[in-house]
Amino acid sequence: MYLSRLRIQNLALVDALDAEFSSGVIAVTGETGAGKSMILGSLHLLLGHRADADWVRKGASRAVVEGMFELDDTPADDARRAALAAQGFELGKEEPLILRREVNESGRSSASIAGRMAAIGQLADIAQSFVDIHSQHDQQSLSQKRWQRQALDAFAGTEDLARRVRDQHAAWHACRKELDDWMARERELRRHEDLLRFQLAEITKAELRNGEEQDLEQRENVLANAEDLKSTSASLLDLLEEEQSGMLVQLQHAARLAQHLQQVDRDTHDWIAAVSSALISLNDLRIQAASYASRLDVDPGELVMVQNRLHEIAQLKKKYGNSVSEILGFAEKIEEELKTVGSFDEHVGELQRRSDALFATLGDLAADLTEKRRKAAKKLAAQVVKELAQLGMQQAAFTVSLTPLPEVGASGGEDIEFLIAVNPGEDPKPISKVASGGELSRITLALKCVATSRDDVPLLVFDEIDAGVSGTVAHAVGERLHKLGATHQIFVITHLPQIACRSSEHFAVTKSVAGSRTTTEMHLLPPGERENEIARMLGGASATALAHARELLSGNGEARRRRTP
Template sequence: MLRELSIHQFAIMEEVHLSFSDGFHVLTGETGAGKSILIDALGLILGGRASSEFVRYGADKAEIEALFELSPTHPVHPLLIEWGLECDETLLIRREIAASGKSICRINGRIVTLFMLRQIGKKLIDIHGQHEHQSLLDNDEHVEWLDSFAGTELLTIRHQYSQIFAEYQQVEKELARFRTNQQELEHRLDLLAFQKEEIEQANLVEGEDLELEQERNRLSYAEKLLNNASRAYHLLYGDHQGLDLIQKALFHIEDILSLDERLASVYELMQSSYYQLEESIHQIGKYRDELEFDPKRLGEIEERMHLIKQLKRKYGSSIEDILAFQAKVEQEIEELTEREWVEDQLLKKSEQLKKQLLELADQLTALRKKAASQLENRVEQELADLNMRSTIFHVAFESSSTLSSIGQDQIEFQIAPNPGEPLRPLAKVASGGELSRIMLALKCIFTDINQIHTLVFDEIDTGVSGRAAQAIAEKIAVVSKHNQVLCVTHLPQVACMADHHFYISKETQAGKTRTQVNLLDFEGRTNELARMLGGAVLTQTTHQHATEMLRMAELVRKKV
């Protein structure tokens, strides 16, 4: 439950600190005093969108802190554990909004994302205001209310259904692509066939571009290579040339060895070099003899290299890349060629998924109808407590042949407020006061389901007066027996039923407007109720009436 709320430099609130207890808290004050601003501050604590407009004029930033007391089994604990946020029995949420609009969220001192704060906030406080009446007029929301009421069994099946439905939608999307893009696929197939044929006709071999370049160089410089090879051969081999002179030197050294063996090692080196040089001369001669200038072959090489260059420009920077591209093209051609088979498989998959969806949709419908009957009884009981005893509440079903994300059911809440009247949609028959009471009835029912034990009602009693206002006040008092309730109201009937009464006022000093929040004692409550009953001028009659209301409210609270 919410225990402390501190607000600093927020809108017209300069410095406000509130302490909350168990039970029913009411917040009253004149229009424009800042009651809605207080609710806005709570909304930001729960992950609402921040704006620089929230920062008090002239301040650098606005700060809001809320301290919550948690039971060991509170549903927020699993999330805190998942995110590694330490928490025992208290949870401190802090929100800072800079004048630039930048916002910082902290939970127990650690910075968290806005998403994390919203996930936490959903489990801490349920804020309900006038605008939420619109959800009662939206038929799409009715199925959400009903499914939440139905509970775990239905929600489990619905989750299973939604997963299969997502897969079904993907299959249908693929089928649509096959059907609507037939011409585009044919064009794609023609392009792929051309690319495949162009690469195949080239008969590429990995590494041949390097070999071709070397061969082209040999042919282009054949004359120069031949001259150099011939001169080198002539210098090494022939009368009185390199090899012949080395051989003569060996003869002379051999004669020396017969008289002095100290040159034996030199002789061995020269003899080895002679044989190596002889082999080298042989290789040079062979190289020289193989050299030829062939203009025709050079032209063929140039043409081949040009072809490879063109293919590289289209399909890759190397022959390896081109061949890899060819393999990819062949794979895609195979897939497109077999598209009829693929389409057939998708059709079978679609039919299989649709069959599963229809079975689950039937289960959802059966569970919804069972839950609808129970919800109708519960809402009518709650409405009876809210001075709408003759009202018939009905959950209408209309089955659709089209599968949607929630099944085949279209749900609509209908009421007949008076005996003898036909059932009609809420939007056509419900007044603002009736919508407030229906919403309160639903909130009372869903409080235990949602396990959120701090409820905020922001002027949900708008458009209500008389006995209906008294009924709302008593119902909120009943809810507050097991939940912490904060209620912003203009109705004295509601205000008098509270366990704790805060009065919100504003004052102007030195040209600046400030909001103040004060917890009222019995006398203060009496004066505030008198103001709510009689306006700006307090009379003895309104004061007596206010005193009587508080005493009667005390008796009523003991009975509820």
């Protein structure tokens, strides 16, 4: 993965810039004050850093920075595509990743990832996983213990073992949490066990059944209106059974008339069937009404019993649910909780045994990881010291501290920290508290070179890596940057020709004034202009400087640019 294109509009002194890059080492040079730091400022915006209204060019309504990153067909870039897709930013197989940041004149900013609007935090999380800036004020990863631990594991080849420790710790922690939850739950259940048993006994004693309340309410309604119902049903029976004009008598007469009509006219044959059917229905109604009326002779005490039962159910509803069904459901939950209390010791014992086994395995894995880390730490420190000596820090003492933790954690059984003493006689201290900006960049370069094949951050930016160095050390810095450029894309902002000449592409930053407007520009140098820029960095445009520039460039032909501008 590498940055293939950078577009900047109305950012500080930049009016409009559109630069394309290849992979490898890209040198950025120019006079002091020309605006070389714009590359840092633009990348800071793409990394989600805080925006400022002062960054918007005077007279413009907004500043825009857009970076295009090419992803290769590698497992690392496939993983990056998958991570982007998981956050909703899906890319095609050969589609570049475009990050964009806009800042308006009031200082408010917005971001987009792969053409979709994104939160600034999302932009930061994504961009900072593949861009690392090293400058006097910006050491993104070097001072972070997480990065230092990962760097040691990468050097030691213990990344898989560290992952197993992390997974084992997660499994043990989940089991332990479940055990703790059960312990807390058991204490609560023990406190409420008596209450639970009382509640269950109260519900069980009531002998409730689903639908009972509705049946009782209907029966109460009948009993309360028994006299009226009895009178009404008696009137219905009179209407059906009255000897002279009752409905049954009338229908019987109608049946005789229909039979007479049929004897004369066969077309009336169906009438007899209709009258007979009505007669059967009315007779059934009479039987049912008589039976219903007989059941209305009820015991006066039954109404009181029904009302008492309804009152009992109402009292239970106040405590345990809004219906008989809910009360019975509550009783089932109580039974389950009481069963849980009964099987608690067995279940907790099983969890404790599982937790102990997981923790024992975690301890074994962590001990193995610790041993491998300690062995690798000595080798890493020795190789970094050797690299630092070549980078002008001959007196530096670099160590990797492994401090045992009280308990094995997700990262292992120790706290890992890189310590350095820049000057003789000093005790090693955390890197960020001791080294200057230039020293931090060289320490980073040394670490990157020692573990270059295992580093998963593909784009590195070095600013002020040449601070306080010259001559042989400058050549050594350039050589190591060139070596690192075989596996990374490197942007190096430098004042030293020994470093610039080792780049595969060389961009010059210039500042010009037209009228009352100052503008910063950056362009790729062709061979002739590159010689002139190297000569300028050597001290001027003299014949001697030009000859020296040609010598530097010809002596580093293997590091020339990979494409012709």
